[in-house]
Amino acid sequence: MEDKGSDWGKFLQVPSVQELVRNYPQSLPERYLQLPGDRPVVPDISPFAFDIPILDFALLAKGDEDETGKLDLACKEWGFFQIINHGVVEEVLLNMKAAIAAFFELPLEEKNKYAQAGNDFQGYGQSCVISEEQKLDWCDLVFLVTLPPEIRNLKYWPDTIPGFKDAVERYSKEAQKVAEEICANKSLLLGMDKDGLKRFYGKTKQAMRMNHYPPCSRPDLVLGLNPHSDPDIITLLLQDDEVPGLQIRHKHEWILVKPIRNAIVVNVGDVVEILSNGTYKSIEHRAITNESQARVSLATITIPYDELEIGPMECAVDDHRPRMYRNIKYVDYVRYTAGRKMEGKSHLDNILKIKSTSF
Structure with missing residues (x-):
C-alpha cells in the first residue's frame, strides 16, 4: 500500500479544527456554519439522551433466542444498538482511547507528518472534502487501514507515540471477532447458515476512523459530523464514556445516544x-x-474489497419482496458516495434503488 493511495477519489486538505479552537476559540469560519435547516436545535444539544436497544453479546454468541430476537428487531427498526459483555477487556479499550488522545495531543507540526495525501482516505485530516464550498465538519480525524496487516500503509501510523501500534493491533483483533460474530448471527436471521454473509462478500478489510471533536463556542451552528449512513458492512463505535455526541435519526427525529461505560455501539452498514x-x-x-x-x-x-459486486442476495428476494436495489461494484459505490460528500442516504436512492414504476 505504500504510496499507492486509494481508488476512491480525490480529496482536499483543510486546516485543523483543533488548532483553530486553540488559537481563536471564538472564531467560526463560514465554511463550518451549517445552513439554518441543518443546524442542531436546542433540544438536540440538551442533556436528554435515549436508550437505543442494548444487547448482551455473551448471550448472543451462545445462541440465546431472546437475544437473537433483539438483534433482528434492532437491525430492522433501529439500525443501531449497543452491546455489553462483548469480551473486549477494559485494558484494551482504555489503551486504545489513550492512544487516540496521545495523537491529538501532539504538536501540529508532528501531526502533519501523517497528513492525508490528496489521493488517499488514510492519514490525519478530514474525510470527503471535495470542494471549497461544502460545509466542513467540526472534527479532525485519523483514518487507518488496519486489516489485513499486509495492506497497512505504515507511513500514516505515528511511530513517536509509545504503545500506539500495539494498542491499535490489540483492539483491531478484538473488534474483528465481535464484528464476525454479529454478522454470523445476521446470516442466520436472514435464512442462511452462519457463514452466509461471509461467503458472499469473501475477504474483507478493516479500517479505523479516530475522531477528535473540539469544543465549539456556538454548538448550535455547527456539526461535528454531517448526517450520513455508513457505506460499509458493519461499524463498531467506541464512544467517549463521559461526553455524548452521537445522534441517530429515528422516526424522523434526531436522538442523542447515551454512552454506556465500556459498551460498543454497533450499526448496520x-x-x-x-x-x-x-x-x-x-x-x-x-x-x-x-x-x-x-x-x-x-x-x-468492516468493508468489502473494491471489486466485489454488491446487490440483493437470492435469499432476500421473493414474490412478496421484489428486488429493491441494483447491482454495483463496491468501489464504484464508494466513489459515488464520497464524491457527493455526506448527504444522508440520498446515495442509496439515487444510484441503487429501483423505483416502483420499473415493475
Whole structure:
C-alpha cells in the first residue's frame, strides 16, 4: 500500500479544527456554519439522551433466542444498538482511547507528518472534502487501514507515540471477532447458515476512523459530523464514556445516544442493507458538539474489497419482496458516495434503488 493511495477519489486538505479552537476559540469560519435547516436545535444539544436497544453479546454468541430476537428487531427498526459483555477487556479499550488522545495531543507540526495525501482516505485530516464550498465538519480525524496487516500503509501510523501500534493491533483483533460474530448471527436471521454473509462478500478489510471533536463556542451552528449512513458492512463505535455526541435519526427525529461505560455501539452498514434487500436498515447519524469539552470516538469499520459486486442476495428476494436495489461494484459505490460528500442516504436512492414504476 505504500504510496499507492486509494481508488476512491480525490480529496482536499483543510486546516485543523483543533488548532483553530486553540488559537481563536471564538472564531467560526463560514465554511463550518451549517445552513439554518441543518443546524442542531436546542433540544438536540440538551442533556436528554435515549436508550437505543442494548444487547448482551455473551448471550448472543451462545445462541440465546431472546437475544437473537433483539438483534433482528434492532437491525430492522433501529439500525443501531449497543452491546455489553462483548469480551473486549477494559485494558484494551482504555489503551486504545489513550492512544487516540496521545495523537491529538501532539504538536501540529508532528501531526502533519501523517497528513492525508490528496489521493488517499488514510492519514490525519478530514474525510470527503471535495470542494471549497461544502460545509466542513467540526472534527479532525485519523483514518487507518488496519486489516489485513499486509495492506497497512505504515507511513500514516505515528511511530513517536509509545504503545500506539500495539494498542491499535490489540483492539483491531478484538473488534474483528465481535464484528464476525454479529454478522454470523445476521446470516442466520436472514435464512442462511452462519457463514452466509461471509461467503458472499469473501475477504474483507478493516479500517479505523479516530475522531477528535473540539469544543465549539456556538454548538448550535455547527456539526461535528454531517448526517450520513455508513457505506460499509458493519461499524463498531467506541464512544467517549463521559461526553455524548452521537445522534441517530429515528422516526424522523434526531436522538442523542447515551454512552454506556465500556459498551460498543454497533450499526448496520449500507452493504448489509443492500444484501438483505432492505430487510436490515442502515440509518442516518451525525455528531454534535458542545461548548466546554472535547470528545473522542473510534469507528471501526468492516468493508468489502473494491471489486466485489454488491446487490440483493437470492435469499432476500421473493414474490412478496421484489428486488429493491441494483447491482454495483463496491468501489464504484464508494466513489459515488464520497464524491457527493455526506448527504444522508440520498446515495442509496439515487444510484441503487429501483423505483416502483420499473415493475
